[in-house]
Amino acid sequence: MKVKREFYRSFKDLPSEEYLSPGSPLCAGCGGLTTLRQMHKVLGDNVVIVDAAGCMTLLAIYPFTPLRSSWLYTTMGSPSAGAQGLRDALDVLLAKHRMSADDNLQVLVLAGDGSTYGMGLSATSAAIHRGLDFWYLCYDNEAYGNTGFQLSEASPFGSATATSPQGTQQTKKNIFEIWRAHQPPYVATVSAHEPIDLAEKVRRAMTMTGPKLFLALAVCPTGWGFDPALSDEIARLAIETGVWPLKEAIAGQVRHTYIPRRLRPVREYLKLQRRFRHLFQPTLWGETLTYIQEQVNIYWQSVAKAEGAKQPTLA
Amino acid sequence: MVLRIRFHGRGGQGVKTASRIVGTAAFLVGYQVQDSPVYGAERRGAAVVAFTRFGEEAILERGVIEHPDLIVVGDETLLANPAAGVMVGQETATAIFLNAESAQPLVEQYALSPSTIAWDLTRRTQAIVGVASALSVGLAAATARLVGLIPEAQLLSAVRRELMELHLPEGAIAKNLDLASEVFNALPSLEFPLRDGQETPQKISSVLYEGLLRGSPSILNTGNAEQRQTGAWRLERPEVNFEQCTRCGLCFLQCPDGAITLDQNGYPIIDYDHCKGCMLCQTLCPVQAILSKQEVRSW
Amino acid sequence: MVRMLLTGNAAAAWGARLADIDYVPAFPITPQTEIIESLAAWFADGTLQGKFVTLDSEHAMMTAAGAAAATGVRTFTATSSQGLLYAMEALYTIAGWRAPLVLVNVSRGLSAPITLGPDHNDVLAARDTGFVQIHAETCQEVLDSILMAFHIAEDSRVWAPVLVNLDGFYLSFTRESVDIPDEAAVRSFLPAYQPKHPVFRASQPMAQGVAVLDSSIYSYFRYQLHRAVENAGPVHAEVSARFQAQFGRPYGAIETYDTDDAETLLVMAGSFATKGKAAVRHWRRQGKRVGLVRLRLIRPLPVRELTEVLSGRRAVAVLDQSLSPGLGGILYHEIAAALAASPQRPQVLRSFIGGLGGKDISQAEFDYLLEELETVKATPYFGQPELLFTERDRARVRQQLALAGKSPEGG
DSSP states (O other), rough: BBOOSSSSSSSSGGGOOOOBBSSSSSSSSSSHHHHHHHHHHOSSSSSEEOEEEEEEEGGBEEEEOOOOSSSEEEOSSSSHHHHHHHHHHHHHHHHOOOOOOOGGEEEEEEEEEHHHIIITHHHHHHHHHHHHHHHEEHHHHHHOTTTTTTTTTTOOOOOOTTTBOOOOOOOOOHHHHHHTTTOSEEEEEETTTOOOHHHHHHHHEEEEHHHEEEEEEOOIIIIIIGGGGHHHHHHHHHHHHHOOOOOOEETTTEEEEEEOOOOOHHHHHTTTGGGGGGGGGSSSHHHHHHHHHHHHHHHHHHHHHHHHHOOOOOO | EEEEEEEETTTTTTTTHHHHHHHHHHHHHEEEEEEEEEOOOOOTTTTTEEEEEEEESSOOOOOOSSSOOOEEEEGGGGGOOGGGTTTTTTGGGGGEEEEEEESHHHHHHOOSSOOOOOOOOOHHHHTTTTTTTTOOHHHHHHHHHOOOOSSSHHHHHHHHHHHHHHTTHHHHHHHHHHHHHHHHSSSSOOOOOOOOOOOOOOOOOOOOOOOTTTSOOOOSSSSSGGGGGOOOSSSEEEEOTHHHHHHHOOOHHOOTTOEEEETTTTEEEETTTOOOOOHHHHHHHOOOOOEEOOOOOOO | OOEEEEHHHHHHHHHHHHOOOOOOEEOOOOOTTTHHHHHHHHHHHTHHHHHEOOOHHHHHHHEEEEEEEHTTBBBBBEHHHHHHHTHHHHHHHHHHHTTOOOOEEEOOSSSSSOSSSOHHHHHTTTTTSSSEEEEEEEEHHHHHHHHHHHHHHTTTTOOOOOEEEEEETTTOOOEEEEEEEHHHHHHSOOOOOOOSOOBBBBBBBOEEEBBBBOOHHHHHHHHHHHHHHHHHHHHHHHHHHHHHHHHHHHOOOEEEEEEEETTTTEEEETTTHHHHHHHHHHHHHTTTOOEEEEEEEEESOOHHHHHOOOOOOEEEEEEEEEEBBBTBBHHHHHHHHHTTHHHTOSSSSEEOOOOGGOOOOOOOHHHHHHHEEEETTTTOOOEEEEEEEOOOHHHHHHHHHHHHHHOOOOO
């Protein structure tokens, strides 16, 4: 079940302008980069990106930047505070008529899960709490990717990272609900595999003033251990297995923008990735895999209940 | 007196491991050793470089090797990419080793030193190890043999140690040991005089205040990354079969780098100066209208 | 002009108000809070136009301040002690952006153990950040320095952030009479802020704070910042001259007190220099030729002025309100290095540590210090520091250790 499209019916309707030039040093097949590119197309002109330490910091390496829009690299812990300073300064200049309205910018924080779920959360929580009018894109690749893929608070249960070589027993922090608890006007999960869903969400949020927060599953060939040619396939499987639900919360009200009719087994998603390989070989960790599947099933059962929708056929 | 070796390859070809195997082997022989990779922002497929130095006395050098005695090139396609820096210092190098079928055409094309030796590591690595891009052991064995100061026994011990550290299964290590022996015994030893370090002469320049515009790490030419050509990262090359293409636009939408544009009629145009060769477009094309052509032999 | 009794904190707030600031990102910390409370009130009642916003930490506060300054608004903020250290990463970051703002630090000793009284370990920890650093001795100087600080920060030869320091409690909560200059006079001294470099605007996209991996250009940018802070020396002198012409109060990079014929000099910084001046007056009455040098500009370090005034004297003591464990007084070492090149450098250069955590410095301690200088012919440079500590201090320590359950035998 997909929600009714309001703005874009097909790929052809999506804005075709490019705001990122090629030539960045990010990994081939980077899911985070695709997400940023797609989101920027809908945001359009006049954007300043406030960046946190993470993979995307490498987008702009002196003297080159692929972004045709503006960029400010801050720190790992305070991009949302940088956004506050920028937004406030622009508002003050507008109010004092020291800047023309044409010079105004939309402020977009760009942060990975390392910053978003951990070090940067205090500054972001405060910015949401103050009702700062800004966009936030978390490219969540479920670990500290830029330093070589170490465990983060976004790493899913069972996944191996450079600092959880046998697979972590911690579960992924629910940042969507943490954000939603702040009651911002808009929160959404997105995936580059569903560019129309993503564009619809950005477009919907555009009419809103205040924090507009996007959590993207950024598939990561380098860290997750799969051939970059499979980037879109992995992103698709994350959605079809129900591991990555597509949803939004408008003024706190959650709705899923896609509810699969039938969930594919999570194994199909996990087995393609090196970070879950230890669950399959040399011995099959059946109980662990069953547990992961159960967690997904429980989630979708509760979604069906809460939204009065038809429950997907469980795997 | 030090011997300096500089290894060139692409991210993922095991250049760092090659430098470590040679380092460990020299260490086992009893030399003073230094080895180090350069970590840049580049990723899989991009040019990478690593260094090994060894000698009989304490090595009073650090960092980048500008004047190597031996240049080891894991991937001949890097010669075409000046940014990879393969040629830096080649005029003072004693020898160059190329992983290629034959040296002569490359020596002519790139005006390489006449003491360039080529050997087809890719083919043998594919045959013995089963992965054409797993070049680390072959490169290390070739190096050990060419410099003539590392016996086979120490080379093999070093291969075992380094591969165990990478948690390679025993079967894969055994195959790599076979490869090491074969390469080692197939190549000649050259005369490498150990010598003091050299430096390109330079003049000192003073840095004065140059105004507020120049003084911060800001870029005014936004979007200028287009001048950086990432096409050289490509291991495979996607090609569109326009007869089959339905102009759905999916490849354009999903290309992470925006290296695919649509022409007036909606057909995809691939920007080969920038396409990194992730081949995502080929996988997702609903009608298989994108084909793959191998670009780098050793992959 | 109005003359009023103002605390150091109120003087700081007045300085910011007269500078017609646009933006204050804030975070409370003792003993700085009154500054931001005053500013909040003035933004609330319309006295100041722009925005006051409370952040979640000093790290966030400094990031917001830098981003706003890089967008072209006149930005002011204030912190203290742990807050300055919490912001440390952001201090370096925004100095690297060359964000021309003014930060007031209200000095307070550092944890552990956590304390409230002032010393200079907090502000001196920020000496390598790329901020220009001015230390005030009086409430008047706090106000005046903030006006001068914006002038220096926004000068195209500097274009770097400026930190103005005042000591907690001894200035922050102490009222003194302060001349508050007329707004019109201040406007003519410090015109409205006009960015002279690109700022964030839709019509001129810019990437700022970009990662630099090439070490040549990294070195270049860091050295440009050094040159900029270095330029703040002559710019400070120019701005001081203009300030004096307009408001009558002179400010040098260093202040000299009874130095003309002095054989012995005492070097201090901040509000405790007032105590040093009292000691000098006391000694002068006894016929001793002693004077005091107060360091006002600490970054850039006024090496020429220091060398000029200290050379040719018999003995110099540097009384640091800071301690670098394993080294000693921080300013002592900077001054010893500055004097190293002077052929007439003093034979005696001693390091004393006093006023840690705001501990008072009594006349007895000053007398001891002078005696120590008088009884030696020469000292090695970079010698051991000596902590100024009295029997009374010792008794208090003994008593408290006993109460805390520690045996008198030590260990």
